[in-house]
Amino acid sequence: MSLTIRYDSRHAARINQDIGLLALPAASRKRIFNHAGRAYLKASRENIRQQRTIYGNPFEKRKYGKGKLLKNMGRSLKFFSTPNYVKVTWPNKSVAKLGYKHQFGIDEVMTAARMVKIHGQPDYEANATKKQAKALLEAGFTISTGKTFKSGPNKGKTRRKRPSQRWIMENMKLGQAGLIIRTLRNNTNPPKSWKIPVPERPFLGMAGGDATQILTREIEQERQRRAR
Structure with missing residues (x-):
């Protein structure tokens, strides 16, 4: 059995990230995702406050009412990191479910x-x-x-x-x-x-390029830290 990695210039940054992460011990990877998680959390909270998507576009407005969307949900938003990934979400499952619906545009089912x-x-x-x-x-x-x-x-x-x-x-x-x-x-x-109907309003984290830059920066800083 052999392992083959196919190189695609469109995904070069992601491939370099993966290789860089795999070369580091678990403690270093956990530290990288922990630092990146703080940046993703800050960006997500700011998106809610500014009522905008990760792409900088304003949220599609409510069909009825004028109140802010996802009001106060930024306060309870947390991030969880492991040596393999970082996740930005809410500890409360009901709140997380509501956030998921707005992030991906999932219709709300209502009953009397x-x-x-x-x-x-x-x-x-x-x-x-x-x-x-x-x-x-x-x-x-x-x-x-x-x-x-x-x-x-x-x-x-x-x-x-x-x-x-x-x-x-x-x-x-x-x-x-x-x-x-x-x-x-x-x-x-x-x-x-x-x-x-709930319009898609992606607000968690950052756009792909920005998220990649954050992770790349953290990998490089961790390498420098280990080289000292």
Whole structure:
């Protein structure tokens, strides 16, 4: 059995890194990944703070709401290093799962029960929300004007008009608005679960070239340290 390494100039830096790491003892490799991990952690936290990807592009915004994405998640972000790798993640599995979804753009699966757990039981007697008012108008909701057509093909029929969002919020209940929205959308039997698209927002670590430079620097510094 023989081992063959095929050289490809496109991956020269990575090959040199691997060879450099393999030539070092476990303690040195652990130290290299430990130092690199600090740099990756710092970059990841800064990406969250600046709301940008590892490529410097701004995060794709929420479909609803204006709050910051991944808020406060940078604080609990940690790195773990071994002689063979470094990993930037969260100790809490639920937080790590959320970060994973944003990093790679994994859709969020939502259910009615989970919505209640997150937001609490809705008060169906409360006034309709602005979001509901907008949805009603987009679905073609109208109200009676109290007047009828005096002539023409619609003679005797009630005139209708498009209300304002403010009128809906002041005159309709949350539960009533929800039912009418589903009816207008022909969705009187809502699904038990649905997917919420999550755009890909890679923020952990650095872009390939930057990450390679950090690791190469740490390997060289470790070599100099051992040569003293």
